[in-house]
């Protein structure tokens with residue numbers, strides 16, 4: 001049930017088709033230079049399931065089988081389950097420094113979200129509702145990692161949604177399943193996942209054939225993952241402490257008549273499902289917020305490290321910057337805790353309150369660029385006065401680098417290491433890819449604002465104000 005890192009690597013050698021940006025087909029993602037470091041980083045998380053100290057966080061005793069299983073596939077039934085689940089998010093975030101938005105513990109959330117809206121699915125088909133349970137059991141039994149397949153390909157907006165040539169749709173309905181054709185974009189982590197969970201939640205106006213909820217093994221015949229170009233910088237662990245852990249790959253999934261057996265279908269042509277983004281996605285969005293709250297702790301930790309090695313911590317304006325990053329981290333945590341405290345059951349699944357998740361996410365996304373900017377600001381030239389191990393080893397010049405560039409209480413080499421880390425976190429191409437990810441991976445801020453505006457909880461506040469003023473506008477509404 002619980003894979004080791006090596007078993008995880010072996011499971012990816014399954015005939016999947018990945019088209020790399022240099023035009024080559026990748027025969028083994030676990031050894032390919034663009035993907036292997038990320039595979040190793042994820043493999044280490046699989047190993048943690050077996051290691052004392054982390055196994056308690058990453059696994060739980062499954063009641064159904066009586067065996068230990070990955071907590072990623074545990075259905076949250078109690079507040080303690082949510083807290084334990086968040087601890088797992090902390091583990092993976094600290095391990096990846098938050099630059100992997102789709103760690104293995106994330107991927108089950110679409111399945112759990114489907115379970116939480118099963119009452120909307122069962123009236124159309126009891127079989128589809130049973131398929132959700134079976135998928136969760138399968139994911140747990142196989143310690144599987146799933147990629148989110150949600151967004152639609154970006155193409156000519158003057159063409160109506162229902163006619164877009166690239167939309168993923170069923171082109172043949174067979175007795176035993178559906179045949180899919182089209183594409184899905186930006187599938188983060190798919191290259192090193194086992195399956196993709198397809199949900200049609202960002203496509204208002206989708207035609208019935210494109211209204212699909214199902215899962216697809218990423219080695220399915222006819223499926224090609226077209227990977228984006230690599231963004232990480234080559235270098236040693238000292239030179240690029242974060243980039244050496246690899247980049248989370250994004251890829252366009254091209255479906256060329258991919259067969260999806262009926263047992264993998266959760267919903268098809270059910271119009272009501274198209275409007276359930278926030279209901280179905282609530283757990284995933286909570287996890288995204290929790291991950292960013294832990295990542296912001298790392299940002300605040302980096303800020304403190306910077307000012308201490310530079311000896312700038314007594315400058316009031318520098319302190320203000322560190323405080324702001326620290327307050328950001330605490331603010332995000334507060335939203336996460338409030339969402340858990342007011343969680344409610346949906347079909348037996350305990351789901352954190354969307355109200356705090358959406359408001360927290362808006363705050364997290366809008367302010368993320370500012371946090372990176374504050375880190376850059378307090379770093380000054382440190383971000384470019386960084387030198388390689390070979391330069392430090394270069395005879396007399398290397399010795400002078402060591403002599404001329406020490407930090408406060410630390411050697412030049414140690415200070416260099418701090419800024420190499422901050423570079424990877426805030427400036428490098430992978431940092432920018434991660435910033436793009438944070439900005440839109442689960443809808444851009446505009447969509448969150450629209451959702452908040454549509455929420456009912458302002459109503460009593462508005463009534464209080466109007467009642468106090470004696471203004472009655474009910475007739476006009």
Ligand SMILES: Cc1cc2nc3c(=O)[nH]c(=O)nc-3n(C[C@H](O)[C@H](O)[C@H](O)COP(=O)(O)OP(=O)(O)OC[C@H]3O[C@@H](n4cnc5c(N)ncnc54)[C@H](O)[C@@H]3O)c2cc1C
Nearest residue numbers: 148149150151154186187188436437440441442443444446
């Ligand atoms: C690095 C990265 C990783 C990603 N990973 C995944 C993933 O794993 N799985 C997945 O499914 N998707 C993923 N995405 C895609 C992401 O979900 C979409 O980018 C996002 O939902 C926005 O959709 P779009 O890109 O199609 O934007 P478009 O619809 O093309 O719009 C472009 C921009 O126009 C603006 N805009 C468009 N429509 C509106 C509107 N109605 N109101 C206000 N503003 C609007 C927004 O600023 C928007 O960003 C990823 C994206 C990135 C950049």
